[in-house]
Amino acid sequence: MSHINDKDVRHVAKLARLALPEEEIAKYQGQLERILGHISELKNKNTDNVPAMSHPFEVGNVMRDDVAKRFENLPGLYKNAPEMEETFYKVKKVIE
Protein backbone atom coordinates (compact mmCIF):
# COMPACT_ATOMS: atom_id res chain seq x y z
CA MET A 1 0.00 0.00 0.00
CA SER A 2 2.98 2.27 0.03
CA HIS A 3 3.89 2.15 -3.63
CA ILE A 4 3.57 5.66 -4.99
CA ASN A 5 4.02 6.39 -8.67
CA ASP A 6 4.25 9.73 -10.41
CA LYS A 7 0.57 9.54 -11.31
CA ASP A 8 -0.31 9.33 -7.60
CA VAL A 9 1.84 12.36 -6.86
CA ARG A 10 0.11 14.35 -9.61
CA HIS A 11 -3.29 13.27 -8.31
CA VAL A 12 -2.51 14.22 -4.71
CA ALA A 13 -0.98 17.55 -5.78
CA LYS A 14 -4.13 18.30 -7.75
CA LEU A 15 -6.37 17.49 -4.76
CA ALA A 16 -4.19 19.72 -2.56
CA ARG A 17 -4.23 22.57 -5.12
CA LEU A 18 -0.48 22.55 -5.56
CA ALA A 19 0.62 23.31 -9.12
CA LEU A 20 3.85 21.28 -8.88
CA PRO A 21 6.42 21.85 -11.60
CA GLU A 22 7.21 18.67 -13.55
CA GLU A 23 10.80 18.43 -12.22
CA GLU A 24 9.54 18.25 -8.62
CA ILE A 25 7.18 15.31 -9.23
CA ALA A 26 9.97 12.72 -9.26
CA LYS A 27 11.64 14.22 -6.20
CA TYR A 28 8.44 14.11 -4.17
CA GLN A 29 7.62 10.64 -5.47
CA GLY A 30 10.82 9.19 -3.99
CA GLN A 31 10.42 11.03 -0.69
CA LEU A 32 6.74 10.20 -0.26
CA GLU A 33 7.36 6.55 -1.08
CA ARG A 34 10.04 6.33 1.61
CA ILE A 35 7.97 8.15 4.22
CA LEU A 36 4.78 6.25 3.49
CA GLY A 37 6.76 3.02 3.49
CA HIS A 38 7.88 3.79 7.03
CA ILE A 39 4.47 4.77 8.29
CA SER A 40 2.71 1.82 6.71
CA GLU A 41 4.49 -0.32 9.34
CA LEU A 42 1.46 0.50 11.45
CA LYS A 43 -0.36 -2.37 9.79
CA ASN A 44 1.59 -4.68 12.13
CA LYS A 45 -0.22 -3.25 15.16
CA ASN A 46 -3.32 -5.19 16.13
CA THR A 47 -6.18 -2.73 16.48
CA ASP A 48 -9.14 -5.13 16.46
CA ASN A 49 -11.86 -3.66 18.68
CA VAL A 50 -9.74 -0.58 19.44
CA PRO A 51 -11.67 2.67 19.05
CA ALA A 52 -10.27 5.54 16.98
CA MET A 53 -9.03 8.54 18.95
CA SER A 54 -9.35 12.09 17.67
CA HIS A 55 -8.90 13.97 20.94
CA PRO A 56 -6.71 13.46 24.02
CA PHE A 57 -9.68 13.27 26.38
CA GLU A 58 -13.44 13.10 26.18
CA VAL A 59 -15.02 16.34 25.05
CA GLY A 60 -18.58 17.30 24.31
CA ASN A 61 -20.05 20.08 22.26
CA VAL A 62 -19.46 23.53 23.67
CA MET A 63 -22.62 25.56 23.23
CA ARG A 64 -23.17 29.32 23.27
CA ASP A 65 -25.95 31.64 22.22
CA ASP A 66 -26.12 32.14 18.50
CA VAL A 67 -25.39 35.84 18.54
CA ALA A 68 -23.40 37.51 15.77
CA LYS A 69 -20.45 39.57 16.99
CA ARG A 70 -18.82 42.23 14.89
CA PHE A 71 -15.07 41.94 14.33
CA GLU A 72 -13.95 45.47 15.07
CA ASN A 73 -10.62 45.65 13.27
CA LEU A 74 -11.91 45.56 9.67
CA PRO A 75 -9.12 47.85 8.38
CA GLY A 76 -6.69 45.28 9.80
CA LEU A 77 -8.31 42.61 7.63
CA TYR A 78 -8.46 44.73 4.48
CA LYS A 79 -4.80 45.65 4.80
CA ASN A 80 -3.87 42.01 4.18
CA ALA A 81 -5.94 41.62 1.01
CA PRO A 82 -3.93 40.99 -2.16
CA GLU A 83 -6.55 42.88 -4.20
CA MET A 84 -9.64 44.84 -3.14
CA GLU A 85 -12.30 47.09 -4.59
CA GLU A 86 -14.02 49.21 -1.96
CA THR A 87 -14.83 46.62 0.74
CA PHE A 88 -14.82 43.62 -1.62
CA TYR A 89 -12.08 41.08 -2.14
CA LYS A 90 -11.22 40.87 -5.82
CA VAL A 91 -10.73 37.32 -7.18
CA LYS A 92 -10.88 35.52 -10.51
CA LYS A 93 -14.33 34.65 -11.85
CA VAL A 94 -15.77 31.84 -9.72
CA ILE A 95 -18.44 30.55 -12.14
CA GLU A 96 -17.33 30.25 -15.75
Place this chain on the structure above:
Amino acid sequence: MDALHQKSAREIADGVNGKKFSAKEVATSSLTAIKKLNGQTNAYLTILEKEALVQAEAVDKKIASGANGGRLAGVPVALKDNLMLTGARTTCASKILGDYMAPYDAFVVKKMKDEGAVFMGKTNLDEFAMGSSTENSAFGPTRNPWDLARIPGGSSGGSAVAVATRTVPIALGSDTGGSIRQPASLCGVLGMKPTYGRVSRYGVVAFASSLDQIGPFTHNVEDMALALEVISGQDAADSTSVNEPVPDYSAELTKGVKGLRVGIPKEYFVEGMDPEVKTAVMLAADTLHELGAEVKPISLPNSDAALAVYYILAPSEASSNLARFDGMRYGFRTPGAVNLIEQYGLNRRDGFGPEVKRRIMIGTYALSSGYYDAFYSKAQKVRTLIKRDFDAAFAQVDLILTPVSPTPAFKLGEKVDDPLTMYLSDICTIPCNLAGIPGISVPCGLSSGDLPIGVQFYANLFQDQTLIRAAAAYLKATNWHKKIPALN
Protein backbone atom coordinates in the same frame (compact mmCIF):
# COMPACT_ATOMS: atom_id res chain seq x y z
CA MET B 1 26.38 41.83 37.30
CA ASP B 2 23.78 40.74 34.77
CA ALA B 3 22.40 43.34 32.39
CA LEU B 4 18.79 44.25 33.22
CA HIS B 5 17.25 42.06 30.52
CA GLN B 6 19.31 39.05 31.68
CA LYS B 7 17.64 38.98 35.07
CA SER B 8 14.79 36.57 35.69
CA ALA B 9 11.26 37.65 34.80
CA ARG B 10 10.38 37.78 38.48
CA GLU B 11 13.33 40.06 39.29
CA ILE B 12 12.44 42.33 36.39
CA ALA B 13 8.74 42.59 37.34
CA ASP B 14 9.67 43.24 40.99
CA GLY B 15 12.26 45.86 40.01
CA VAL B 16 9.91 47.64 37.62
CA ASN B 17 6.98 47.56 40.03
CA GLY B 18 9.27 48.74 42.85
CA LYS B 19 10.68 51.54 40.62
CA LYS B 20 14.24 50.27 41.05
CA PHE B 21 14.55 50.53 37.27
CA SER B 22 12.07 51.32 34.51
CA ALA B 23 10.43 49.09 31.93
CA LYS B 24 11.95 51.36 29.31
CA GLU B 25 15.46 50.72 30.63
CA VAL B 26 14.83 46.97 30.50
CA ALA B 27 13.41 47.16 26.97
CA THR B 28 16.33 49.27 25.77
CA SER B 29 18.79 46.83 27.30
CA SER B 30 17.02 43.87 25.66
CA LEU B 31 16.84 45.62 22.26
CA THR B 32 20.57 46.36 22.35
CA ALA B 33 21.31 42.68 22.95
CA ILE B 34 18.86 41.50 20.27
CA LYS B 35 20.36 43.82 17.67
CA LYS B 36 23.90 42.86 18.63
CA LEU B 37 23.28 39.10 18.31
CA ASN B 38 20.66 38.73 15.62
CA GLY B 39 23.10 39.03 12.73
CA GLN B 40 24.74 35.85 14.01
CA THR B 41 21.78 33.82 15.30
CA ASN B 42 18.84 34.99 13.12
CA ALA B 43 16.59 34.20 16.09
CA TYR B 44 14.26 37.14 15.41
CA LEU B 45 12.41 37.66 12.12
CA THR B 46 10.93 40.95 13.31
CA ILE B 47 12.38 43.22 16.01
CA LEU B 48 9.59 45.36 17.45
CA GLU B 49 11.82 48.24 18.51
CA LYS B 50 9.37 51.13 18.30
CA GLU B 51 6.40 49.15 19.60
CA ALA B 52 8.36 47.72 22.55
CA LEU B 53 9.49 51.14 23.71
CA VAL B 54 5.93 52.49 23.48
CA GLN B 55 4.64 49.49 25.47
CA ALA B 56 7.38 49.88 28.07
CA GLU B 57 6.62 53.57 28.52
CA ALA B 58 2.96 52.71 29.06
CA VAL B 59 3.93 50.24 31.81
CA ASP B 60 6.13 52.87 33.47
CA LYS B 61 3.34 55.45 33.28
CA LYS B 62 0.86 53.04 34.86
CA ILE B 63 3.23 52.38 37.75
CA ALA B 64 4.01 56.10 38.15
CA SER B 65 0.26 56.69 38.54
CA GLY B 66 0.31 54.39 41.56
CA ALA B 67 -1.15 51.25 39.94
CA ASN B 68 0.51 47.83 39.95
CA GLY B 69 2.25 47.10 36.65
CA GLY B 70 1.23 43.44 36.65
CA ARG B 71 2.96 40.13 37.26
CA LEU B 72 5.05 40.63 34.10
CA ALA B 73 5.59 44.39 34.47
CA GLY B 74 8.23 45.36 31.93
CA VAL B 75 9.28 41.76 31.27
CA PRO B 76 10.67 41.41 27.73
CA VAL B 77 8.95 38.55 25.88
CA ALA B 78 9.62 37.05 22.45
CA LEU B 79 6.85 35.38 20.42
CA LYS B 80 7.20 32.61 17.89
CA ASP B 81 6.15 34.06 14.56
CA ASN B 82 3.03 31.90 14.34
CA LEU B 83 1.43 33.79 17.24
CA MET B 84 -0.81 36.77 16.57
CA LEU B 85 0.16 40.16 17.98
CA THR B 86 -2.04 42.95 16.63
CA GLY B 87 -0.26 45.09 14.07
CA ALA B 88 2.88 42.95 13.99
CA ARG B 89 4.04 40.98 10.97
CA THR B 90 3.14 37.30 11.47
CA THR B 91 4.80 35.20 8.81
CA CYS B 92 4.93 31.60 10.09
CA ALA B 93 8.34 31.81 8.35
CA SER B 94 6.47 31.32 5.09
CA LYS B 95 6.51 33.33 1.88
CA ILE B 96 2.74 32.83 1.69
CA LEU B 97 2.33 35.05 4.80
CA GLY B 98 5.42 37.18 4.16
CA ASP B 99 3.53 40.50 4.53
CA TYR B 100 0.72 39.34 6.81
CA MET B 101 -0.06 41.77 9.63
CA ALA B 102 -1.96 40.21 12.54
CA PRO B 103 -5.40 41.82 12.94
CA TYR B 104 -5.95 40.53 16.50
CA ASP B 105 -4.12 39.26 19.60
CA ALA B 106 -3.75 35.58 20.47
CA PHE B 107 -5.31 34.67 23.83
CA VAL B 108 -1.86 34.12 25.37
CA VAL B 109 -0.63 37.44 24.01
CA LYS B 110 -3.59 39.28 25.51
CA LYS B 111 -3.04 37.56 28.88
CA MET B 112 0.63 38.59 28.90
CA LYS B 113 -0.17 42.14 27.75
CA ASP B 114 -2.66 42.47 30.60
CA GLU B 115 0.15 41.57 33.03
CA GLY B 116 2.50 44.24 31.66
CA ALA B 117 4.73 42.14 29.37
CA VAL B 118 6.64 43.96 26.62
CA PHE B 119 6.91 42.16 23.27
CA MET B 120 10.39 42.54 21.80
CA GLY B 121 10.01 40.60 18.58
CA LYS B 122 8.75 37.66 16.56
CA THR B 123 11.01 34.64 16.38
CA ASN B 124 12.06 32.32 13.57
CA LEU B 125 10.59 28.84 13.10
CA ASP B 126 10.35 26.04 10.61
CA GLU B 127 7.70 27.12 8.10
CA PHE B 128 4.27 26.64 9.72
CA ALA B 129 6.07 24.89 12.62
CA MET B 130 6.93 21.90 10.41
CA GLY B 131 10.44 20.77 11.19
CA SER B 132 13.01 19.96 13.84
CA SER B 133 15.84 22.33 12.98
CA THR B 134 14.46 25.78 12.02
CA GLU B 135 16.10 25.25 8.64
CA ASN B 136 12.72 25.12 6.88
CA SER B 137 12.28 28.89 7.28
CA ALA B 138 11.68 31.04 4.21
CA PHE B 139 13.88 33.64 5.91
CA GLY B 140 17.01 31.57 6.53
CA PRO B 141 17.90 29.21 9.36
CA THR B 142 18.42 30.15 13.01
CA ARG B 143 21.80 29.14 14.43
CA ASN B 144 22.57 27.51 17.75
CA PRO B 145 24.43 30.00 20.01
CA TRP B 146 26.51 27.16 21.49
CA ASP B 147 27.96 26.46 18.02
CA LEU B 148 26.87 28.63 15.11
CA ALA B 149 27.53 25.77 12.66
CA ARG B 150 24.73 23.79 14.31
CA ILE B 151 20.95 23.91 14.32
CA PRO B 152 19.03 25.11 17.38
CA GLY B 153 16.35 22.46 17.01
CA GLY B 154 12.86 23.21 15.90
CA SER B 155 10.35 24.21 15.10
CA SER B 156 10.47 26.94 17.78
CA GLY B 157 14.23 27.42 17.26
CA GLY B 158 14.11 31.21 17.34
CA SER B 159 12.32 31.31 20.69
CA ALA B 160 14.78 28.80 22.19
CA VAL B 161 17.75 30.88 21.04
CA ALA B 162 16.13 34.12 22.22
CA VAL B 163 16.11 32.70 25.77
CA ALA B 164 19.42 30.77 25.50
CA THR B 165 21.25 33.99 24.58
CA ARG B 166 19.36 35.73 27.43
CA THR B 167 17.90 38.44 25.17
CA VAL B 168 14.56 37.82 26.95
CA PRO B 169 13.67 35.78 30.06
CA ILE B 170 10.47 34.36 28.52
CA ALA B 171 9.63 33.34 24.96
CA LEU B 172 6.54 31.53 23.73
CA GLY B 173 6.56 28.69 21.25
CA SER B 174 4.15 26.05 20.00
CA ASP B 175 4.60 22.29 20.30
CA THR B 176 2.90 19.80 17.97
CA GLY B 177 5.41 16.93 18.21
CA GLY B 178 8.23 18.38 20.28
CA SER B 179 8.66 21.85 18.80
CA ILE B 180 9.20 23.48 22.22
CA ARG B 181 10.95 20.69 24.11
CA GLN B 182 13.46 19.59 21.46
CA PRO B 183 14.91 23.10 20.77
CA ALA B 184 14.89 23.82 24.52
CA SER B 185 17.00 20.70 24.99
CA LEU B 186 19.43 21.55 22.18
CA CYS B 187 19.87 25.15 23.40
CA GLY B 188 20.15 24.48 27.14
CA VAL B 189 16.95 26.16 28.39
CA LEU B 190 13.63 25.01 29.86
CA GLY B 191 10.72 24.43 27.49
CA MET B 192 7.29 23.12 28.33
CA LYS B 193 4.26 21.80 26.49
CA PRO B 194 1.27 22.05 28.84
CA THR B 195 -1.57 19.52 28.85
CA TYR B 196 -3.68 19.80 25.70
CA GLY B 197 -6.52 22.20 26.50
CA ARG B 198 -4.67 23.86 29.38
CA VAL B 199 -3.79 26.89 27.22
CA SER B 200 -6.06 28.37 24.56
CA ARG B 201 -4.89 27.94 20.99
CA TYR B 202 -6.78 31.04 19.83
CA GLY B 203 -4.33 33.08 17.77
CA VAL B 204 -1.71 30.43 17.05
CA VAL B 205 -1.75 29.59 13.35
CA ALA B 206 -3.11 26.04 13.28
CA PHE B 207 -0.85 23.17 12.17
CA ALA B 208 -2.43 20.01 13.67
CA SER B 209 -5.31 21.05 15.86
CA SER B 210 -5.59 17.89 17.99
CA LEU B 211 -1.86 18.09 18.87
CA ASP B 212 -0.88 21.80 18.94
CA GLN B 213 -0.28 23.49 22.26
CA ILE B 214 1.38 26.81 23.16
CA GLY B 215 4.03 26.87 25.87
CA PRO B 216 6.90 28.89 27.36
CA PHE B 217 10.71 28.84 27.18
CA THR B 218 12.53 30.22 30.24
CA HIS B 219 16.02 29.98 31.77
CA ASN B 220 14.79 29.11 35.26
CA VAL B 221 11.89 27.16 36.71
CA GLU B 222 10.46 30.05 38.76
CA ASP B 223 9.81 31.97 35.56
CA MET B 224 8.31 28.84 33.98
CA ALA B 225 5.78 28.62 36.82
CA LEU B 226 4.99 32.32 36.48
CA ALA B 227 4.58 32.16 32.68
CA LEU B 228 2.25 29.15 32.97
CA GLU B 229 0.13 30.90 35.58
CA VAL B 230 -0.31 33.84 33.21
CA ILE B 231 -1.09 32.01 29.96
CA SER B 232 -3.23 29.10 31.23
CA GLY B 233 -6.99 29.09 31.46
CA GLN B 234 -10.21 28.58 29.58
CA ASP B 235 -11.11 30.72 26.59
CA ALA B 236 -14.51 30.92 24.91
CA ALA B 237 -12.72 31.31 21.56
CA ASP B 238 -11.12 27.83 21.83
CA SER B 239 -13.72 25.17 22.54
CA THR B 240 -10.95 22.65 23.33
CA SER B 241 -9.61 24.76 26.19
CA VAL B 242 -10.81 23.27 29.45
CA ASN B 243 -12.68 24.60 32.42
CA GLU B 244 -10.21 23.41 35.05
CA PRO B 245 -8.83 25.73 37.73
CA VAL B 246 -5.27 26.89 37.00
CA PRO B 247 -2.98 25.39 39.67
CA ASP B 248 -0.73 27.57 41.79
CA TYR B 249 2.42 26.46 39.97
CA SER B 250 4.64 28.66 42.15
CA ALA B 251 3.56 26.68 45.22
CA GLU B 252 5.15 23.58 43.62
CA LEU B 253 8.62 25.13 43.57
CA THR B 254 9.51 24.14 47.12
CA LYS B 255 7.67 20.83 47.49
CA GLY B 256 10.57 18.55 46.62
CA VAL B 257 10.30 15.08 45.10
CA LYS B 258 10.36 12.93 48.22
CA GLY B 259 8.06 9.99 47.61
CA LEU B 260 7.43 10.93 43.96
CA ARG B 261 7.22 7.79 41.83
CA VAL B 262 9.33 8.14 38.67
CA GLY B 263 9.23 5.68 35.77
CA ILE B 264 11.89 5.21 33.11
CA PRO B 265 10.51 3.64 29.92
CA LYS B 266 13.06 1.33 28.32
CA GLU B 267 11.58 1.95 24.85
CA TYR B 268 12.88 5.55 24.84
CA PHE B 269 16.53 4.56 24.83
CA VAL B 270 16.45 3.94 21.13
CA GLU B 271 19.08 2.47 18.89
CA GLY B 272 21.43 5.17 17.65
CA MET B 273 21.05 7.26 20.77
CA ASP B 274 24.17 9.21 21.61
CA PRO B 275 25.81 7.53 24.66
CA GLU B 276 26.51 10.93 26.23
CA VAL B 277 22.78 11.72 26.09
CA LYS B 278 21.94 8.42 27.72
CA THR B 279 24.50 8.97 30.49
CA ALA B 280 23.31 12.52 31.23
CA VAL B 281 19.66 11.44 31.34
CA MET B 282 20.38 8.50 33.65
CA LEU B 283 22.38 10.80 35.93
CA ALA B 284 19.29 13.03 36.15
CA ALA B 285 17.30 9.99 37.25
CA ASP B 286 19.97 9.27 39.89
CA THR B 287 19.67 12.85 41.14
CA LEU B 288 15.90 12.52 41.57
CA HIS B 289 16.49 9.25 43.40
CA GLU B 290 18.99 10.93 45.74
CA LEU B 291 16.41 13.64 46.39
CA GLY B 292 13.99 11.02 47.63
CA ALA B 293 12.07 9.99 44.53
CA GLU B 294 11.33 6.33 43.92
CA VAL B 295 12.75 5.49 40.47
CA LYS B 296 11.74 2.33 38.61
CA PRO B 297 11.70 0.91 35.10
CA ILE B 298 8.38 0.96 33.22
CA SER B 299 7.25 -0.02 29.75
CA LEU B 300 5.36 1.93 27.10
CA PRO B 301 5.16 -0.92 24.60
CA ASN B 302 3.57 0.94 21.66
CA SER B 303 6.17 3.72 21.60
CA ASP B 304 7.65 2.25 18.43
CA ALA B 305 4.50 3.25 16.53
CA ALA B 306 4.34 6.88 17.70
CA LEU B 307 6.37 8.34 14.85
CA ALA B 308 4.27 6.63 12.19
CA VAL B 309 1.01 7.65 13.89
CA TYR B 310 2.23 11.21 14.10
CA TYR B 311 3.33 11.36 10.46
CA ILE B 312 -0.16 10.35 9.39
CA LEU B 313 -2.26 12.40 11.79
CA ALA B 314 -0.26 15.64 11.86
CA PRO B 315 0.03 15.97 8.04
CA SER B 316 -3.64 14.97 7.65
CA GLU B 317 -4.75 17.73 9.98
CA ALA B 318 -2.25 20.10 8.35
CA SER B 319 -3.53 19.38 4.85
CA SER B 320 -6.95 20.48 6.04
CA ASN B 321 -5.81 23.45 8.16
CA LEU B 322 -3.52 24.80 5.45
CA ALA B 323 -6.27 24.71 2.82
CA ARG B 324 -7.15 28.22 4.00
CA PHE B 325 -3.96 29.62 2.49
CA ASP B 326 -5.26 30.23 -0.99
CA GLY B 327 -4.20 33.86 -1.54
CA MET B 328 -7.74 35.18 -1.79
CA ARG B 329 -8.40 37.28 1.33
CA TYR B 330 -4.76 37.51 2.42
CA GLY B 331 -1.41 36.05 1.60
CA PHE B 332 0.82 35.67 -1.41
CA ARG B 333 -0.74 35.82 -4.88
CA THR B 334 1.14 34.81 -8.04
CA PRO B 335 0.45 37.14 -10.95
CA GLY B 336 -0.73 35.93 -14.35
CA ALA B 337 -3.18 33.10 -13.58
CA VAL B 338 -5.98 32.66 -16.12
CA ASN B 339 -8.65 31.21 -13.83
CA LEU B 340 -9.44 30.62 -10.17
CA ILE B 341 -8.28 26.99 -9.95
CA GLU B 342 -4.98 27.85 -11.58
CA GLN B 343 -4.65 30.82 -9.23
CA TYR B 344 -4.96 28.59 -6.14
CA GLY B 345 -2.38 26.15 -7.46
CA LEU B 346 0.15 28.84 -8.34
CA ASN B 347 -0.25 30.78 -5.07
CA ARG B 348 0.36 27.60 -3.11
CA ARG B 349 3.20 26.40 -5.37
CA ASP B 350 5.05 29.70 -4.98
CA GLY B 351 4.02 30.51 -1.41
CA PHE B 352 4.79 27.23 0.39
CA GLY B 353 8.25 25.76 0.89
CA PRO B 354 9.19 22.10 0.19
CA GLU B 355 8.54 20.63 3.68
CA VAL B 356 5.08 22.18 3.87
CA LYS B 357 4.22 20.85 0.41
CA ARG B 358 5.54 17.43 1.39
CA ARG B 359 3.36 17.28 4.50
CA ILE B 360 0.28 18.59 2.71
CA MET B 361 0.74 15.83 0.16
CA ILE B 362 1.28 13.11 2.78
CA GLY B 363 -1.87 14.27 4.56
CA THR B 364 -3.92 14.57 1.40
CA TYR B 365 -2.81 11.07 0.40
CA ALA B 366 -3.66 9.60 3.83
CA LEU B 367 -7.13 11.14 3.68
CA SER B 368 -7.83 10.35 0.03
CA SER B 369 -10.32 7.84 -1.23
CA GLY B 370 -9.07 4.26 -0.87
CA TYR B 371 -6.34 5.06 1.69
CA TYR B 372 -8.35 6.59 4.53
CA ASP B 373 -8.88 3.30 6.42
CA ALA B 374 -5.36 2.01 5.94
CA PHE B 375 -3.70 5.23 7.04
CA TYR B 376 -5.83 7.80 8.85
CA SER B 377 -8.27 5.50 10.59
CA LYS B 378 -5.54 2.99 11.50
CA ALA B 379 -3.38 5.78 12.95
CA GLN B 380 -6.26 7.01 15.12
CA LYS B 381 -6.66 3.51 16.55
CA VAL B 382 -2.96 3.11 17.28
CA ARG B 383 -3.11 6.53 18.94
CA THR B 384 -5.57 4.94 21.38
CA LEU B 385 -3.03 2.17 22.10
CA ILE B 386 -0.36 4.76 22.85
CA LYS B 387 -2.74 6.65 25.14
CA ARG B 388 -3.57 3.39 26.95
CA ASP B 389 0.15 2.76 27.51
CA PHE B 390 0.33 6.07 29.36
CA ASP B 391 -2.86 5.37 31.32
CA ALA B 392 -1.32 2.10 32.52
CA ALA B 393 2.01 3.75 33.33
CA PHE B 394 0.45 6.59 35.30
CA ALA B 395 -1.38 4.04 37.42
CA GLN B 396 2.09 3.08 38.73
CA VAL B 397 4.11 6.33 38.61
CA ASP B 398 3.61 10.10 38.93
CA LEU B 399 6.34 11.12 36.53
CA ILE B 400 8.00 9.60 33.46
CA LEU B 401 11.64 10.49 32.76
CA THR B 402 13.08 10.20 29.24
CA PRO B 403 15.62 11.76 26.88
CA VAL B 404 14.36 14.68 24.76
CA SER B 405 16.47 14.38 21.65
CA PRO B 406 18.47 11.25 20.77
CA THR B 407 21.51 13.44 20.02
CA PRO B 408 22.82 16.93 20.83
CA ALA B 409 22.42 19.61 18.13
CA PHE B 410 23.43 18.42 14.67
CA LYS B 411 25.09 20.47 11.93
CA LEU B 412 23.20 22.79 9.61
CA GLY B 413 22.41 21.00 6.37
CA GLU B 414 23.15 17.55 7.82
CA LYS B 415 19.61 16.18 7.53
CA VAL B 416 17.95 18.68 5.27
CA ASP B 417 17.80 16.40 2.21
CA ASP B 418 16.60 13.40 4.18
CA PRO B 419 13.14 14.13 5.61
CA LEU B 420 12.67 10.73 7.25
CA THR B 421 15.93 10.98 9.24
CA MET B 422 14.93 14.51 10.26
CA TYR B 423 11.58 13.19 11.48
CA LEU B 424 13.39 10.73 13.77
CA SER B 425 14.71 13.72 15.80
CA ASP B 426 11.29 13.87 17.48
CA ILE B 427 10.97 10.21 18.42
CA CYS B 428 11.07 10.90 22.20
CA THR B 429 8.79 13.95 22.17
CA ILE B 430 5.93 12.92 19.85
CA PRO B 431 4.09 10.46 22.17
CA CYS B 432 3.35 13.32 24.58
CA ASN B 433 1.32 15.20 21.96
CA LEU B 434 -0.51 12.06 20.85
CA ALA B 435 -1.61 11.37 24.43
CA GLY B 436 -2.26 15.06 25.19
CA ILE B 437 -0.17 14.89 28.39
CA PRO B 438 2.21 17.65 29.53
CA GLY B 439 5.98 17.46 29.01
CA ILE B 440 8.94 19.60 29.99
CA SER B 441 12.56 19.69 28.86
CA VAL B 442 15.12 20.68 31.47
CA PRO B 443 18.90 21.10 30.97
CA CYS B 444 20.78 18.09 32.38
CA GLY B 445 24.26 18.18 30.89
CA LEU B 446 26.77 19.30 28.31
CA SER B 447 28.31 16.95 25.76
CA SER B 448 32.08 16.61 25.36
CA GLY B 449 31.67 19.07 22.47
CA ASP B 450 30.05 21.58 24.86
CA LEU B 451 26.53 21.14 23.50
CA PRO B 452 23.49 21.16 25.81
CA ILE B 453 21.59 17.96 26.67
CA GLY B 454 18.08 17.94 28.09
CA VAL B 455 16.01 15.53 30.15
CA GLN B 456 12.26 15.24 29.64
CA PHE B 457 9.59 14.75 32.27
CA TYR B 458 6.05 13.66 31.44
CA ALA B 459 3.10 13.77 33.84
CA ASN B 460 -0.50 12.66 33.50
CA LEU B 461 -3.23 14.85 31.99
CA PHE B 462 -3.69 18.10 33.97
CA GLN B 463 -0.82 17.22 36.30
CA ASP B 464 1.35 20.01 34.85
CA GLN B 465 2.18 21.06 38.40
CA THR B 466 4.03 17.76 38.92
CA LEU B 467 6.43 18.80 36.14
CA ILE B 468 7.14 22.11 37.87
CA ARG B 469 7.63 20.29 41.17
CA ALA B 470 10.12 17.82 39.69
CA ALA B 471 11.94 20.42 37.58
CA ALA B 472 12.29 22.75 40.59
CA ALA B 473 13.75 20.01 42.79
CA TYR B 474 16.11 18.83 40.05
CA LEU B 475 17.36 22.31 39.15
CA LYS B 476 17.94 23.20 42.78
CA ALA B 477 20.33 20.25 43.00
CA THR B 478 22.12 20.95 39.69
CA ASN B 479 23.68 23.83 37.77
CA TRP B 480 23.23 22.91 34.12
CA HIS B 481 20.54 25.54 33.54
CA LYS B 482 22.96 28.23 34.67
CA LYS B 483 25.42 27.48 31.86
CA ILE B 484 25.18 30.23 29.27
CA PRO B 485 26.67 30.17 25.75
CA ALA B 486 29.53 32.61 25.23
CA LEU B 487 27.29 34.36 22.71
CA ASN B 488 24.93 36.35 24.94
